[in-house]
Amino acid sequence: MQLIHSVSELRQLISQKRSAGARIGFVPTMGALHQGHLSLVQLAQQRCDFVVVSVFVNPLQFGANEDFDIYPRTLGIDANLLSDHDVDVLFSPSPAEVYPASSPVKQLTAGAIGEKFEGESRPGHFDGMLTVVNRLFDIVEPDCVFFGQKDAQQVALVKQMLSEQISSGRRAPIELVVGETTRNESGLALSSRNKFLTAQDMPAALSLSKALFAGEKGSTRQQVLELARAEISPEAKLEYLELVDADSFEPTEPGLTRAALIVAAKVGEVRLIDNVYIDRKS
Numbered sequence: 416m417q418l419i420h421s422v423s424e425l426r427q428l429i430s431q432k433r434s435a436g437a438r439i440g441f442v443p444t445m446g447a448l449h450q451g452h453l454s455l456v457q458l459a460q461q462r463c464d465f466v467v468v469s470v471f472v473n474p475l476q477f478g479a480n481e482d483f484d485i486y487p488r489t490l491g492i493d494a495n496l497l498s499d500h501d502v503d504v505l506f507s508p509s510p511a512e513v514y515p516a517s518s519p520v521k522q523l524t525a526g527a528i529g530e531k532f533e534g535e536s537r538p539g540h541f542d543g544m545l546t547v548v549n550r551l552f553d554i555v556e557p558d559c560v561f562f563g564q565k566d567a568q569q570v571a572l573v574k575q576m577l578s579e580q581i582s583s584g585r586r587a588p589i590e591l592v593v594g595e596t597t598r599n600e601s602g603l604a605l606s607s608r609n610k611f612l613t614a615q616d617m618p619a620a621l622s623l624s625k626a627l628f629a630g631e632k633g634s635t636r637q638q639v640l641e642l643a644r645a646e647i648s649p650e651a652k653l654e655y656l657e658l659v660d661a662d663s664f665e666p667t668e669p670g671l672t673r674a675a676l677i678v679a680a681k682v683g684e685v686r687l688i689d690n691v692y693i694d695r696k697s
C-alpha cells in the first residue's frame with residue numbers, strides 16, 4: 416500500500432493506473448476505521464481494480480460546538496489496517512492540500528434535504544460534507560464510490576449531487592455503491608464515535624437498533640413509528656424518529672416508496688444515528 420499525502424502525487428498515480436485500464440474505486444473516510452469501513456473496502460475491491468481510501472477529518476462539516484478537536488485520529492492504526500487489507504492507496508492529505516489558499520475550492524450547499532433531521536441538528540454539516548466530497552471526487556476522479564448506509568441522509572445528498580453533475584455533463588459518470596450498515600453482535604451500528612460510549616450507556620445505545628428492528632415490522636406509518644418508539648430507552652435523549660422517503664427525506668408510508676426509518680439520539684455524551692431501509696416492493 417502507498418501512503419500519499421499530496422494531491423499531485425495521487426493524481427499522477429491514478430492517471431497511470433487509468434491509462435493502464437484500471438477501474439478506480441474510492442472510499443472516503445474520516446479515519447478511526449472499523450469493520451464498517453473495511454466492508455466498504457471489500458466491496459470496492461470486488462468491483463474495482465485499484466482502490467483508494469482517503470482519511471481526512473474535514474473541518475468544514477463540524478459545527479463550532481461539535482467534536483472536531485476530539486474526533487479520533489488514528490492514522491498509524493488505520494494505515495496498518497488498510498495495508499493488511501491490501502488497499503492500494505491511503506490518501507491522507509493536510510487541510511492545505513484539500514483547501515489550498517491559492518485556488519479556493521467550490522463551496523457547495525446541500526439545499527432542502529440538507530436542512531432536515533441531521534441538518535437541523537447540525538447546521539452547515541451537509542454543506543461542508545458535500546464540499547469535501549465534491550473536492551475529493553475532483554481529485555480522485557473515481558469510477559465507483561462507496562458510502563455506508565448508516566449515514567443515509569449523506570447518501571441521499573451525494574446521490575443527488577452526482578445525479579445533477581452527471582446529467583448536466585459537469586462530471587464523468589461515477590457509480591455510487593451503498594454498503595449495508597455493519598453492526599456488532601448486539602445490533603449496535605458501528606461508528607467511530609462508539610468508543611466514547613461507556614458500559615453504562617450501552618443499554619440506551621442498543622435501544623436505537625432495537626427500535627428500528629421493531630419498527631420495520633409495522634405495516635402503516637403509524638404502526639412503524641409506535642413499534643419503534645416503544646423500544647427507545649428513557650435514557651436515550653431522542654432527537655428524531657421518522658419514516659421518510661430514502662431519497663427526498665420527506666415523511667412517507669411504508670410500501671409507497673423506498674423508505675428509511677431513521678433515528679438520532681444522544682446517549683451519555685455521544686450523539687448516535689441509525690436507520691433501516693424498508694423496501695416492501697422488493
Ligand code: PAF
Pocket residue numbers: 443444445471473476544547548566569
Ligand atoms: O462519512 C464520512 O466519514 C464523511 O462524511 C465523509 C464522506 C468522509 C466526508 O468527510
